[in-house]
Amino acid sequence: MKKILLFILFLSGQNILAQSVEENYPTDPASEQQAGIPKGEVLKFTFENSKIFPGTWREYWVYVPAQYKADKPACVYVNQDGIQWKAPTVFDNLIHKGEMPVTIGVFVMHGKVRAIDPDAALDRFNRSFEFDGLGENYAHFILDEILPEVEKQKTSDGRAIKLSKNGNDRAIGGSSSGAVCAFTAAWERPDAFSRVFSAIGTYVGLRGADRYPTLIRKYEPKPLRIYLQDGSNDLNIYAGDWWMANQTMLRALNFAGYEVNHKWGAGGHNGKQGTAIFPEAMRYLWKDWPAEVKLGVSQNQVLSAVLVEGQGWDEVGAGLKFTDGLTSNNSGEVFFQGVLGKSYKSIPDGKLETVEIQTKNTSAIKFDKKGNRYEANKKTRSIIKYNSGKKQSIATNIVADDLTIAFNGNMYVSVSEGKENSSTIYLIRQDGEKMLADKGLRLAKGLALSPDQSLLYVTESTSHWVWVYQILADGTLAYKQKYGYLHVPDTEENAGARAITCDREGRIYVATNSGVQVMDQTGRVNAILPTPNGYVSNLVFGGKEFDYLFVTANGKVYRRKLNTHGANNWDKPNKPAAPKL
Template identity: 65%
Template structure:
């Protein structure tokens, strides 16, 4: 008993010491966070939603703030927040809208979903918060855009005003705290056409469900038109999934490197909403500054993104055709070709599925018609391409995240097969689904994937990602007079984009590019 009392006493003293060492979190109050005399007050309405098809079986509450200045003859700007009402947001909106520091904005404050237990007395509900908030991908953005906001527009204020929301992404902001913060960033990242402004407080950019990859993806993707406000404290969590404080700083450095409009405020606090609440008015002023001037994409310091795209040259729709049945390509008799490339010497390499999806075959067809099997075993081989010097053959494997490399021998056969190019995989996919690929005359490798065009250097590292306007890609090729326009197929449409590079054609005289930078 004496030992137990001693242990409790020591534990109590330790807690007191730790509490004494914890930094005081006294943040100056912004006047916009306090109710002001003479400022019209908006109305807050409460609803529930339980008809989700994107998160089936979930039930949740949500609140809608409608400012006093809102008139239904004009769609209002929108701010969406995860975890319900935070930051004293209705009061802040009242004050900032009254002073003209943000536009007339309807706030939509959404709780995470839960699947109610069949017998609440004997079982817990299934909480969907981490699944909805921490995961990458577009599911939550679609949930807000396709389900919640349409529901909001069915509602009326108590005085009968019909709620109308702007569909313009420049008129929409989204924010949250912790997992709700990374969820807000994900929604803007996935759908910058729908959300161009994001508030992130104590954001969870760590390894809970893959958000620790963001700082890498931000550096590699072509910049998107998003403005971000970041907040975190030096005493935020440092647990099994990562270090929140370091992760937020890493995100800031990535966003700055990639040319984003980003502002940050760091404090000494822990994993709580104290500083986030104090900063919310400042964050709203920053996110809505210069509105309705649109948020523009910045200029990345990524060298490959500086070399490939031409400023002002974006994707154009080249052709839109109805869906047609896919037919295998007949390169030679009895060889169902999935893709092929013709070398300068007349050799033809064909990726074929005649061995089945788990054991594809690569054929070499000589100019005299001789057919040789030069490789077997790739899982769903889809594309083949030659390096500009025609020393290496690359092949994509759709059922993985690899681009394979082979050294071409003097007789055209292949040696030294290797998993060479490493591709990024979207969060909701099991593989990159690499399909067509090609090279430019400087040796870069362009791979059509579900994430867009992943561009690798000669050492097999993805340096840059060019997203396409219509989702996952299936094939691509350089074309145009100077072969400086890349054409891509994406969901039954063909797009083109003029680039600052020239494609390497198999029939070109082989050229030796500069040696890769290691």
């Protein structure tokens, strides 16, 4: 027993020594004040009128370099947790030597809601909520509240402060949770911040930042340049292992093709090495400026397979205010709804035409292999078939959210009765027989058939699942299963899955709050395609070869050429290659 206790004490001593390792780093000359170098000015302010983080009070500092002239907007560096890294001195030296552009530094403290009676109660500390969480909130806070507030100020000699609005002219950084916050702001808004400094970053399980390495590998790359720093004796506690997490981030960023540099040390959770390498990090982040940070090429096999180099999202029909209800016919023409039921058609060459289809009360439109149009009408609670202008009632007393018609003529219809009630899937046979196929999903929305038409995929908007059913020989459904696992944004309670479609290789494309999530045949999200305008409400393949993916996103329609082809419901069933397991 005595030997065991001695061994435990020995291990404890080793751990203490590891955590308190001596850290000696060379001092970069740029971190020291140099004779004859013009010094910038540091101004201090407070801010307490946030609408994004209501009730919070905080301090912030603004560094203005001596070289700044008010007739030209300056580049911007935003740092979380106030002034760190001897940043004003570093900026003085690097700007003077031309190693970084004329840059105004904005150093922001996290907010707190001050106690009504500080003698009786603590302030509410907002740091983790603001810094550790994923999503756009903090980026909006900086862009919409802090930077406009900075531009209201003036230097002591009366110069107006003007900040560049170009993301290529902006960098953001921080340490620990502040590093996560900086990365998140750039990740969510790469148009606003293109350069990130991350020291001892908290990419662990506090508020979701442990998901970043996975998301980085799946998302289409963004135009970001990143510098990472950490030490092998960083924290290893209940939320995770900081040292391993930062290495995992580096591997993910390299895999995804990002321009990334790093400096590892043996230090703990402190700012010693971060301060030592801050000048080096700034030189790296600002190198070649004003050349833009370039997009990298990911090693993600699905992104490589489906994306066409140089082909991004193109807006279809600029100026439209509300769009939804995407569908395509067997000629590759894509139809969608506009304001007050007005309908549009994008013909294969991408041009837009107005068509005379009244869709004010239409919830879904689909075509069959003969080109017949089927409309689900909410007002008349019916599904109508249009054949050369002739109307035929297919089903009554049904308010469909979506429908799809198989090659053999069987129709599947989703009907949702609100979040609190079970949704219903109906099978409508060619002879008009309507039968219950399944019940129990919550807000069942989109329907899609696999390329071989042996499976029916159904999205559930209230969860992160895509459900799957096997289609039996008589058209009925069996073996219901939660199949596709979708990613959920930090700001949402669910993935918001809506429309769904497949390509001929069996990949599954889902319209979600995160963009287009692309699953393999086994239900695993392999890739995520963000859109220029946020969440995706609908999607469909169109164009002459069905190699354009059309999406509706926040009222706009976009299309993108892909290196694949849509599997249409009217196509003869086609068995794709087996997935890699």
